[in-house]
Amino acid sequence: MSTGLTGSCQCGAITLTVAVPPLLTYACFCNSCQKRTGSAFSMGLIVPTEALEVAGELTSWSRQSDKGTTNTRYSCADCGNIIYGVDDSGMGLAKLQAGLLEDTSEVEPEVYLFARSKQPWVSLPHNARPFDTQPKDPMEMLAAAQAYREAQ
Ligand SMILES: [Zn+2]
Ligand SMILES: [Zn+2]
Numbered sequence: 001m002s003t004g005l006t007g008s009c010q011c012g013a014i015t016l017t018v019a020v021p022p023l024l025t026y027a028c029f030c031n032s033c034q035k036r037t038g039s040a041f042s043m044g045l046i047v048p049t050e051a052l053e054v055a056g057e058l059t060s061w062s063r064q065s066d067k068g069t070t071n072t073r074y075s076c077a078d079c080g081n082i083i084y085g086v087d088d089s090g091m092g093l094a095k096l097q098a099g100l101l102e103d104t105s106e107v108e109p110e111v112y113l114f115a116r117s118k119q120p121w122v123s124l125p126h127n128a129r130p131f132d133t134q135p136k137d138p139m140e141m142l143a144a145a146q147a148y149r150e151a152q
Contacts (some may be wrong), residue, residue, distance in 0.1 A: 005045075007100035011079035014056035016100065022047050024145035025098065025107055029122070030114035030134075032063075036082060036143060040119050043098035043109060046138070049086060052094050058083065091138060111144040127151035 005018040009152045022045035033042035057077040073085035085095045098107045105139065112118075115130035124130060127148055135141055 003110045006102050007096075009076040009079055009081040009083065009100060010100070011076060011081075011084040012084055014054060014081070015055045016052065016056070016083065016096070018045070018047050018096065019051040019053070020048060022096075023093070024110050024141060026113055026141070026145075027109035028113040028134075029116075029118040033114075034117075040122060040136040043107065044095040045098055045107070046093050046141070047096055049092050049094040052096060054083060056065065060146055067134070083124075093138060111141050112149040113141075 005022070006016065007018075008015045024046050024071070025043070026046065027041045027043050030043045034040060036042070054074070058074040059077045060072050060074050061137075062070050063070040067087075067089075069087040069089050071085055071087045073082055075082050081100070082097055083100065084097065098104060101107065112124055112128050113128035113134045115124075116130075116132045129147065131141075131142060131144070135144075
């Protein structure tokens with residue numbers, strides 16, 4: 001995907017830019033993502049937190065993840081759209097909601113997470129190698145994204 005991605009929330013109070021290409025794009029079928037999106041899965045980009053610039057007023061909410069980390073996510077204080085999430089693992093990575101981008105045509109998931117709770121009607125591309133849950137080590141996700149791109 002290209003550099004210099006831009007995005008905004010539904011009401012426009014939050015604008016964002018990503019200075020570098022995302023490390024990977026994922027779809028997640030976990031129950032938490034189904035609840036917070038009200039849909040069958042979420043789509044996100046993993047980007048270095050320092051490359052993500054967000055302008056506008058955010059609210060935050062934190063929860064304990066299955067991995068034992070504290071996950072905090074940030075939403076627009078006006079319209080409530082979820083913007084991005086971080087954890088306290090010290091990896092310096094943020095999960096940015098893919099649907100916020102001005103141009104979502106380039107967004108294609110490379111990594112599929114929590115396939116164990118995927119709805120049966122969702123079919124995955126032939127070259128997808130979905131994870132049953134989520135690997136503890138983000139490097140495993142990077143490797144999976146690389147393999148996905150190479151199998152195109
Ligand atoms: Zn908003
Ligand atoms: Zn999820």
